[in-house]
Amino acid sequence: MGSNTSNDKVEKAPGAPAVAGSQTLLRGLDMLDKVIDGPVKLAELSARMELTRSTTHRLANALINRGFLTHLPRDGYQLGPKLIQLGFLAQSQADIVQISRPRIEELAAQTEDTVHLGRMDNDHALYLDKIPGRRRVDISSRIGDRQPLTSTGLGKAMLIDGTEAEWTRLFDMDQAEGAPKADRETWFERMRGYASAGHAYDLEENEDLIRCVAAPIRDVSGKIVAAISVSSAAQYMDDDRMAAMSADVRGTAEAISRDLGWAPGAKPARGRR
Incomplete structure (x- = not known):
């Protein structure tokens, strides 16, 4: 085998561009x-x-x-x-908070609303980072908070690959543990829509008068490992704005996913419902 130094001559096939x-x-x-x-x-x-x-x-x-x-x-x-x-x-050295921070700061500046980063922790949504918005909106979340998966935008975004059996278990658990009361059929119908769309909403389900748009973050295998959300007062988050914002939130989540090594097509198939 020849040595590949900077002086090696690289032969090219006919018609191919020259290679130094x-x-x-x-x-x-x-x-x-x-x-x-x-x-x-x-x-x-x-x-x-x-x-x-x-x-x-x-x-x-x-x-x-x-x-x-x-x-x-x-x-x-x-x-x-x-x-x-x-x-x-590389995966073991990846710090999702550090990697995500520039992306969520940009999203917060773009939307002027509060942006959260969270991951799943023992069947709850754990808040890892929070970028306050520019509007005078008081959102009670804090870094380190653990909230129900089934009533938060972050939580629902992290569940969109799940089976309905998994959704049922978590919904029943959250309701038994005191999560805000929710109608089962309405919740499941919305989750099916979120799973198809690739993003999720919190329609004042976790905190009165607060709405949010959330999207999942994936690792190199395509597995959902975290999520981001944009939250604001309901007066700034009517249905039309939430729909328009969804693409930007998904785009930011996908950019963070690519930073973690994910590539389109790596998303695993969801379980049977």
């Missing part, structure tokens, strides 16, 4: 992207990279030596064990 030796690292990273969907044989990988087979083979061998690729004799090249290790470390 200093771009070897970028080519190696590109190669990882080309095999992300599963094993790829040398001929196909060479075509995807727009490089000759000899250059593709040399780059692949360098990545194999470092553990970033593996080679299966009958199937071709695929991602290697080093990436599993790095992915685990």
Whole structure:
């Protein structure tokens, strides 16, 4: 195997753009992207990279030596064990509050309303961060508060992938523990709509005269790990504004999800209802 230094000459397939030796690292990273969907044989990988087979083979061998690729004799090249290790470390180092803060600050400035970040904690919604709005609206939530999942926007957003059996368990538990009284059929009908739309509302269910729009945050596997919400007084949150705001809230939640490694298409299928 040849050494891949900045002086290496990278051969290109006919018609392909010229590649300077200093771009070897970028080519190696590109190669990882080309095999992300599963094993790829040398001929196909060479075509995807727009490089000759000899250059593709040399780059692949360098990545194999470092553990970033593996080679299966009958199937071709695929991602290697080093990436599993790095992915685990990156996920363990991810601080969702720190990662989310710039995004939710921007959303708070854009909407002029209070933005919350929360995650699930023992069948409750745990508030992790709060960016106050510019309006003179008193919202009683505090960082560290634990609220019912089934009556808060944050909580319902974190439940949209759940089964109706799970919804039933949590709804009954919250009602028994003193959550604001809710009509079962109305709640389930709304949850089905939220699950289809990808966002959830709090229609003064958790706190009088306070409404919110919420959306889930996903990790690299597509699993919901947290949620954000925009909250304000009902006088500033009529139905039309909530509907118009939903895309922005989902967009911010999806941006945070991408920061955590999520990619569209990674969302797991919801359980049977």
